[in-house]
Amino acid sequence: MIKSKLLSTIQLPSNTPKSRLAEQTCLTLLHSSHCNTFTKLTQIQTFILKHGLQNNPLILTKFASTSSNINAIHYASSFLFPFDQTTPTQPPSYDAFLFNTVIRAYAQTHDSKSKALFFYRTMVRYGVSPNKFTFPFVLKACAGVGSLRLGKLVHGCVVKFGFEEDLHVFNTMIHMYCCCCEGEEGVEIAEKVFDESTKLDSVTWSAMIGGYVRLGRSARAIGLFREMQVVGVFPDEITMISVLSACADLGALELGKWVESYIERENIHKSVELCNAMIDMFAKCGNVDKAVKLFRQMDSRTIVSWTSVIAGLAMHGRGLEAVSIFHEMVKNGVTPDDVAFIGVLSACSHSGLVDKGRHYFNSMERNFSIVPKIEHYGCMVDLFCRCGFVKEAFEFVQNMPFEPNQIIWRTLITACHAIGELKLGESISKELIKNEPMHESNYVLLSNIYAKLRRWDKKTKVREVMDMRGMKKVPGSTMIEVNNEMHEFVAGDKSHDQYKEIYEMVDEMGKEIKRVGYVPTTSQVLLDIDEEDKEDALYRHSEKLAIAFALLNTPPGTSIRIVKNLRICEDCHSATKFISKVYNREIVVRDRNRFHHFKNGLCSCRDFW
DNA sequence: ATCCTGGCCA
Numbered sequence: 001m002i003k004s005k006l007l008s009t010i011q012l013p014s015n016t017p018k019s020r021l022a023e024q025t026c027l028t029l030l031h032s033s034h035c036n037t038f039t040k041l042t043q044i045q046t047f048i049l050k051h052g053l054q055n056n057p058l059i060l061t062k063f064a065s066t067s068s069n070i071n072a073i074h075y076a077s078s079f080l081f082p083f084d085q086t087t088p089t090q091p092p093s094y095d096a097f098l099f100n101t102v103i104r105a106y107a108q109t110h111d112s113k114s115k116a117l118f119f120y121r122t123m124v125r126y127g128v129s130p131n132k133f134t135f136p137f138v139l140k141a142c143a144g145v146g147s148l149r150l151g152k153l154v155h156g157c158v159v160k161f162g163f164e165e166d167l168h169v170f171n172t173m174i175h176m177y178c179c180c181c182e183g184e185e186g187v188e189i190a191e192k193v194f195d196e197s198t199k200l201d202s203v204t205w206s207a208m209i210g211g212y213v214r215l216g217r218s219a220r221a222i223g224l225f226r227e228m229q230v231v232g233v234f235p236d237e238i239t240m241i242s243v244l245s246a247c248a249d250l251g252a253l254e255l256g257k258w259v260e261s262y263i264e265r266e267n268i269h270k271s272v273e274l275c276n277a278m279i280d281m282f283a284k285c286g287n288v289d290k291a292v293k294l295f296r297q298m299d300s301r302t303i304v305s306w307t308s309v310i311a312g313l314a315m316h317g318r319g320l321e322a323v324s325i326f327h328e329m330v331k332n333g334v335t336p337d338d339v340a341f342i343g344v345l346s347a348c349s350h351s352g353l354v355d356k357g358r359h360y361f362n363s364m365e366r367n368f369s370i371v372p373k374i375e376h377y378g379c380m381v382d383l384f385c386r387c388g389f390v391k392e393a394f395e396f397v398q399n400m401p402f403e404p405n406q407i408i409w410r411t412l413i414t415a416c417h418a419i420g421e422l423k424l425g426e427s428i429s430k431e432l433i434k435n436e437p438m439h440e441s442n443y444v445l446l447s448n449i450y451a452k453l454r455r456w457d458k459k460t461k462v463r464e465v466m467d468m469r470g471m472k473k474v475p476g477s478t479m480i481e482v483n484n485e486m487h488e489f490v491a492g493d494k495s496h497d498q499y500k501e502i503y504e505m506v507d508e509m510g511k512e513i514k515r516v517g518y519v520p521t522t523s524q525v526l527l528d529i530d531e532e533d534k535e536d537a538l539y540r541h542s543e544k545l546a547i548a549f550a551l552l553n554t555p556p557g558t559s560i561r562i563v564k565n566l567r568i569c570e571d572c573h574s575a576t577k578f579i580s581k582v583y584n585r586e587i588v589v590r591d592r593n594r595f596h597h598f599k600n601g602l603c604s605c606r607d608f609w
Numbered sequence: 610a611t612c613c614t615g616g617c618c619a
Contacts, residue, residue, distance in 0.1 A: 058611080065612075100612050136613040171614040178615095206615040213616095241616040276617040307618040314619095342619040375619065 022051035023059060030062045041075050060094070064101040073105040073112075081122070096131045099123040103134065107141040116141035117150065130157070132166050139172040143179035151180040152189075171203045178211025187215060202228075202236045210242040218246035219486070222255065234266075237274045244277040251563035251590050253285035254484045276304045283312025286561045286588045286595060292321075303337055310343040315594045317604045319351025326360075338370055345379035349386055350594055352608060357383045374402045381408050385415035386608055406436055413445045417452065425449045440471045478542035479563045482553050489545040491537075498549065505548035506539050513578035521571035543572040547579060547587065559586035567591050577601050 026047055044063065053059045064076045080094075080102065099119060106116035120138045123130065130138075135158050142151045155173060163169045170193075177190035194200070194208050205228045212221035225243050228235060235243070240263055247256035260278065263270065275298050282291035295301070295309040306329045313322035326344045330336065336344075341364055348357030361380055364370045377400045384393035393412060397404050404412075409432050416425030429446035436442060443466050450459035466473070477490045487496070496502060510518075520535045538544075543564055550560040568576075568591040580587050581601035589596040597604035 061611080097612060104612065131612085133612045140614085166613085168614045173614095175615060201614090203615045208615090210615060236615090238616045245617070271617095273617045278617090280617065302617090304618045309618090311618060337618095339619050346619075379619090 022047075022053060023056060026051070026053055026059055027062060030059075041079075045079055061098045061101050064098065064105060073102075073109065076105075077102050077115075077119070094126065094128060096123070096128055096134060099128060100131070100133050100137060103137045103141070107137045107144065113141045113144040117145070117154075120154075124157075130161055130163075132163055132169065135161075135163050135166075135169045136172040139169070139176040143172075143176040146180050148177075148180040148182045148186050151176050151186070167199065167201060167204070170197065171201075171207050174204055174207040175211065178207065178214065181215060187211060200233065202233055202239055205233055205235070206239040206242055209239060209246070213242050213245045213249065216249070218249040221246040222250070222252075235268070237263075237269050237271055240268055241274055241277040244274075244281045248277075248281040248284040250486065251285050251479060251561070252481050252486060253282075253287060253561060254481050256281045256285050258484070272298070272300055272302055272305065276302070276308050279305065279308045279312065283308070283315065284590070286590060288312050288316045288318065288595075301334075303334060303340060306334060307337075307340045307343050310340065310347060314343055314347035314350055316597070317350050317594065317606075319347040319353050319356075322347035322351075323353065323356055336368060336370075338373060338376070341370065341372075342375055342379060345376060345383065349379055349383035350605070352387050352606075354383060354387050354389070374400075374405055374408075377402060378405075378408050378411065381411050385411055385418075388419060390415045390419055390421065406432060406439065406442075410441065410445060413449075417445070417449055420452075422449050422453050437469065438471065440466065440473055443471070444473055474566065476542050476564065476566045476569075478546040478565075480546045480550055480561070482550065487546070487549060489542040489549070491542050491545075492540040493542065493545055496545075496549070498552065501552055502545055502548045505552055506544050509544070509548060509551070509575075509579060509582075510539055512582045513575060516578055516582060518575055518578045521574060538571050538575075541569060541572050543568060543589070544575065547576065551583060551585070557584060559588060561588040562590070564589060564591045567593055568596060573603065573607070577603055 026044070029044060029047070048054055048059060048063070060080055064073075064080060080098070099122075102119050103116045103123075106112050106119065109115075116137065120130070120134070120141075123134075135154070138154055139151075139158075142154050154176070158164050158169055158173065164173075174190050174194055177186045177193065180186040190208065190211060194204065197204070205224070209221045209224050209228075212218065212224060221242065225235070225239070225246075228239070240259060243259055244256065247253075247259060259281075262268075263274070268274075275294060279291045279294050282288065282294065291309060291312045295305060298305060306325065310322045310325055310329075313319070313325065323344060326336070326340070326347075329340070341360065344360050345357055348354070348360065357380065361372065361376065364372050364376065377396070380396055381393050384390070384396060390412075393415060397408060397412065409428055413425045413428050413432075416422065416428070426446065426449050429442060429449060432439075432442045433446065443462050447459050447462040450456070450462065475490050477488055479486055479488045481487075489496070493499070520538050522535060522538065543562065546562045547560060550562070554560065568589055573596065576587055576589065576596070576598045578601065579585070580598035587598040589598065594605065
């Protein structure tokens with residue numbers, strides 16, 4: 001209000017050159033207000049036109065850079081470039097700085113990154129040479145768009161304008177190639193560029209390490225971090241965030257603890273983000289108590305801190321604690337966002353809190369004006385299915401404002417499988433395969449259903465179709481960290497040095513647990529073989545191999561932590577309960593979905609997962 | 610004279 005008055009009543013003293021004073025007044029205006037509403041922008045635009053400042057690059061640049069939301073940016077750019085944007089007429093006397101500002105503004109948006117590239121092209125067409133500040137923005141926009149073709153093109157421009165030696169530009173280029181991974185090509189180029197360069201700083205290494213983590217190649221990320229230390233480049237907090245993220249992904253608790261002490265020892269700044277990454281790491285590596293402790297010790301927290309600890313508790317099946325922290329968060333005046341709701345809803349789902357889940361889902365829009373996304377609907381479907389309310393789940397899906405995605409269909413199929421609605425599961429699976437013929441988990445679900453129906457003929461047929469289409473089932477594998485080393489097992493694995501002892505141990509385990517009531521669940525075995533062989537096949541599962549390995553190589557009474565890449569199978573779940581009792585070990589299993597804490601013959605998931 | 614790089618939660 002005050003500003004609009006100021007604008008309309010402003011008087012310029014006559015003894016000063018008008019334009020200079022107008023320029024200063026305009027700068028003050030731009031400086032003092034955040035020009036993110038149409039009204040303010042219109043007022044300033046009027047002022048600019050009135051005082052003939054429309055060709056003043058300084059004013060125009062400021063005008064563009066103070067626009068802090070997407071509408072303001074569109075507005076500012078349409079003012080700066082009022083011509084038909086596809087066929088620009090007369091090149092105005094704009095400089096690189098002005099273009100950089102507009103390119104930056106668009107590069108930072110969520111859905112208009114390609115406009116950044118458009119303005120880069122406009123800039124070049126006008127004969128304005130990009131400077132060293134231009135390319136980091138353009139490359140960032142490319143990374144956001146994710147098109148390798150564009151990325152390569154911009155790389156060419158970087159070389160053409162001679163900025164490939166600039167470390168900022170170079171680092172952003174590594175980042176861009178890591179983000180534009182069509183297949184593996186992008187990351188391969190990033191590696192090549194990375195390997196060929198001689199001057200790398202911690203940012204370059206972090207970009208590459210972070211790239212591997214994003215692609216799920218966490219072991220490679222850790223390897224690269226080790227190389228970084230060998231070469232003698234000192235990591236900073238952002239490097240450590242990526243490394244922690246890799247530990248979280250691998251479930252490498254010992255390594256994660258080492259990272260924690262390394263941060264302490266080297267006095268690396270513990271930013272909120274670093275603490276968040278640490279919370280996430282401890283939760284995903286099985287020590288959720290430590291995650292909660294760290295969370296409690298933080299003196300300032302962001303929504304990410306709260307969400308990390310809530311999601312951490314959720315995956316350990318500690319739903320009530322997660323819900324209570326969510327409450328505490330709201331009470332502390334932190335407004336939950338959509339991700340926080342994913343956390344609290346999945347907490348309800350993993351702990352069977354149906355009513356609470358419904359309550360939070362309904363409160364999203366009512367109390368927080370967050371429109372539930374399909375992911376939130378997915379959480380609800382999962383919640384209903386886990387509690388056995390399959391009918392309600394189907395009704396819920398029918399009433400939701402989205403077309404169900406494959407994730408939701410697969411949740412429903414799994415539920416059908418669990419409650420024995422095999423015919424329904426079969427028909428949905430077939431439908432899914434028709435729509436998404438190259439997704440292997442659709443075939444796996446169908447083949448599981450045929451196994452339960454004992455229709456080996458149809459099961460074999462599914463297998464054949466998969467082979468014909470050149471697809472492979474992701475092999476189940478289990479990782480375990482012993483003495484700071486990761487060991488990975490796949491079913492029937494004989495590559496391990498200790499494999500003979502391990503198989504003997506597995507046999508012994510089988511005998512011991514059968515004595516206290518374990519019955520092998522042979523219907524889980526997805527092969528058409530006779531019962532005795534099936535039992536044998538069950539004993540070769542990667543989970544059991546890893547547990548046997550742990551029993552052989554860790555002191556009695558210590559807890560065992562393993563990480564499985566897929567969901568733990570029903571038989572291994574049952575067997576592990578008995579093993580925890582017979583061998584008096586706490587066994588913590590992280591599977592694709594959540595954690596299972598086995599202790600004294602029971603599991604924290606209450607056999608519901 | 611003012612504009613630059615990598616990172617955390619589903």
